[in-house]
Amino acid sequence: MNNAAGPGAGESPAEVLLKVDNLVKNYVSGAETLRILKNVSFIIERGTTAAVSGQSGSGKSTLLNIIGGLDRADSGSVTIGGRDITGLSENDLSLYRSRRVGFIFQFHYLLKDFTALENVMLPAYIFGVKKKDALEKARLLLSDVGLENRLRHFPSQLSGGERQRVAVARAIINDPDMILADEPTGNLDPGNSAMVTEILYDCAEKWGKTLIVVTHDEKVAGRARRCYTLEGGNLIPAGAVP
Template sequence: MINNEVFQESNPALAIRDVYKSYISGSETLTILKSVTFSVPTGVSVAITGESGSGKSTLLNIIGGLDRADAGSVRVGTFHLDQLSETQLNEYRGLHVGFIFQFHYLLKDFTALENVYLPAYMAGVSKKDAIEKARLLLTDVGMEHRLQHYPSQLSGGERQRVAVARALINNPDVILADEPTGNLDRSNSQIVADLLFMNAEKYHKTLLVVTHDDSIAQRASIQYRLNAGILEGYTYSGATL
């Protein structure tokens, strides 16, 4: 099990300190993130924008435990990611982070209801309770009439609604959304964005969204921009940087 050492510095939902990340390409070393430092209070929404290749997805992957920083510290809630083993990171990803990607990654042979309740069931929740919670979450995203439909029977917008519900099923500490509306038309993008922000607020979740869509970014309490691996930011709605 993960050692939940409490992070004492006002206990933010997320604290990143001097994070660096580079990749080697042939004889060249590409520095993607340079001394990235920021913290996020619990229940606050954050948007990260920037040009393609600026390191937005890399940063999100590090916070989500899908990749490791070369240097610096990454603390999500009470978890020190840079100190966790691979086994502990697996547990962290499964129970403490809700992921939403540009592609929905729903299991094609499972219904919408099954796609949402399975992560909870696999985490040890009883099947009855997992199904009931999945029904409630799917209702929250307007999919109560599509519970028994398979991904191939759903539109792109509907699949992303299911992905939003799935991200919430294990009551994660943070929700990480990487271009969640990138494959959708304007109308469906608006619907999915509404549902994402609404449910993050309803369940008091800390939300980090990587997006190219300024209309989505401006809905976040805090907006950052990655520029050549350096994080720049400013504040909305009185949130504290």
């Protein structure tokens, strides 16, 4: 993000992946207008991990959903890899979401009638990757998240932490530019939360993915290279880890 120290001698500046400019989002509720995002601007370099914290209702999910193309801003722009997504048609936005973004939510949203392996391979298979290749990559990713012995388990046969680990693997299979995680450990006990946090960051680093995680949990935010707080409709840098 833009509070990073500049490059040292001999280092080239990191590529900017995400540029958010003057983002504004209001919700009209009866006679009242809720000003959720007042004027949010920031950049994120490719490969960075960033955490966004803030009180309940401060607009964290709203911001993440706009970046991920699940919601639209009232004004301002969101540019990914040089392409502004704010003017995209619903169809192109849907393509953007599938190709460029891996989502992880508080609830896993795994398909209950499919095994862990099938849940992870499906997004790739739907996109036209050959079944054999999609299965191979899904197996590799499930091994990365420590579930090589749970490939044939259905979601109902997995623990909460295991389900979130499947969700991490599924978020990566289509090789997205960014992983957007909204309270990924929100339903987990402290032990599972620590494990999913470690796996999420390790996988993002291993696969070179930019990660933006929204969290209430300081331990989850603590591993991010950049920490931000959303407060009063503004995104405030909360310090950088060297």
